[in-house]
Amino acid sequence: MGEEKIILTINGEKKSYKKGITCMEIAEEYQKSCKDDILLLSVNNRLCELHKTLTKDGEVSFVTALDNAGKKAYRRSVTLLMQKALYNLLGKEKSNVRIMHCISQAYYCELVNYGKPDDALLAQVKEEMQRMVEEKLPIKKTSMSVDEAIELFKTLGMTDKERLFKYRRSSGVNVYSLDNYMDYFYGYMVAHTGYLKYFDLKLYDDGFVLMFPSHNTKEVAAFTPSVKHFDTLSCSREWSQTLGVGTIGELNDAIANGRMNDIIMVQEALMEQRIAQMAHQIANAKDCKFVMIAGPSSSGKTTFSHRLSIQLSTLGLHPYPLALDDYYQNRDKCPRDENGNYDFECLEALDVELFNKDMLALLNGETIDMPTFNFSTGRREYKGKKLKLNEGDILVIEGIHGLNDKLSYTLPTESKFKIFISALTQVNVDEHNYLSTTDGRLLRRIVRDARTRNTTAQETIAMWKSVRNGEEKYIFPFQDSANIMFNSGLVYELAVLKTYAEPLLFGIDKNAPEYMEAKRLLKFLDYFLPVPADKIAPNSILREFIGGSLFHA
Secondary structure (H helix, E strand, C coil), X not given: CCXXXXXXXXXXXXXXXXXXXXXXXXXXXXXXXXXXXXXXXEECCEEEEXXXXXCCCEEEEEEECCCHHHHHHHHHHHHHHHHHHHHHHHHHHHCCEEEEEEECCEEEEEECCCCCCCHXXXXXXXXXXXXXXXXXXXXXXXXXEHHHHHHHHHHHCCHHHHHHHCCCCXXXXXXXXXXXXXXXXXXXXCCEHHHCCCCEEEEECCEEEEECEXXXXXXXXXXXXXXXXXXXXXXXXXXXXXXXXXXXXXXXXXXXXXXXXXXXXXXXXXXXHHHHHHHHHHHHCCCCCEEEXXXXXXXXXXXXXXXXXXXXXXXXXXXEEEEHHHHECCHHHCCECCCCCECCCCHHXXXXXXHHHHHHHHHCCCCEEEEEEECCCCEEEEEEEEECCCCCEEEEEECCCCCCCCCCCCCCHHHEEEEEEECCCCCECCCCCCCCHHHHHHHHHHHHHHHHCCCCHHHXXXXXXXXXXXXXXXXXXXXXXXXXXXXXXXXXXXXXXXXXHHHHHHCCCCCCCCHHHHHHHHHHHCCCCCCCCCCCCCCCCCHHHHCCCCCCC
């Protein structure tokens, strides 16, 4: 009897393989035709690790280190490699490391029981990691019951994971091991350490950063941190610890124990206090006439600008909101991108000359006609709205280019107060799995766009890469020019968004290109116990996304 065969469609070509062939064998066959390392396979629109065997016909595509899923798998695997190296060098008691934040394409880490590391230790850790890379040690996956996993992590002293799995609804858990060192990771891993050639370690603050490649997958990206971004993350981390909800497990404990009302009120009070402090800074900047607010998608800029305006009013100022969108070029003058589509994200999409003419006139005490952009017709309109800045009047300007001085090149520096706003995550999954800020913003946008724009979750996910590219080009490079950085993230928000986002994500067809991302987000949301929205105040930033806001948001 002949060998059983399966038919796989690869790059549009049907090929016959023996039943039970591994994904790694297929990856090795095609690696020479891929510039970047193949780390995972997509089989019938499902991600597969390279150790997996294939027993059915299917359509195969390759996930490399350049792809988002491949990049995540690479970083998880290097993290496990780093943990194992620390364990080998310091032993169980002193090797406890915590992944705190993601900054500048690197993970900021702190050693819990060791103290502040030095260059000598990092050199040893790096050498040990490189030794294991050269040995190509397998990264093995083991399935066990939730109870077994809880007992394992209790034994290993990983209390965050022990608490996390207390609320696990599925019956099984996949645990990874490297040379008998075991841990849980949220997502897929590479097959062996030989794939993990590109990394570096560098001292930073009280810990160190674990550095990875970025766009060039075979070169470690330069570490150019934003000090303000790091300080804001650290401050937010202190907030979450004050509330006792630094991880998902702790948040679930708080939900189960009936503490959420207090946590919601305290979190909102902390945020309002921060906005009030900001208003005082602006009021004390005597020559300030323009508050410039910028931030990435779904940061809550609209609600924030309203709440800041209210606080400015309490100090005797008269704030006027202004959306940079009203200064869009008429559609026939809007630039196009490389694909011939309108590029609404670039600075040239705005009528910069008109904006400066109007703002300078206001600064000189003149009265101007205020434009309104009609998105249906693609043209600016004037509807008789006049504006003059008197004593105590201040413009609160919101838009993605707000921090770019090329937008407001005629305005004196002292007349501008710049604010960068972003929804930075305050809660991590556990000790070794940080929670992506980008995922939080994507979930916010999925929920908001479905409610306000009748956009499906699939459509929002499909456009997200383009949105992120625009942020990298036009928003993040200017964050350090801000006078102040504001975190609009709420410790409880993902537990609330869960109820709204899950039905939208389940609506994506299993054969759609966006299904893999939807599945990943659903798995992620499964970690959270749900929190009803009825106790959330109507002025909360979260209301901008779930509905019920006091403001036109």
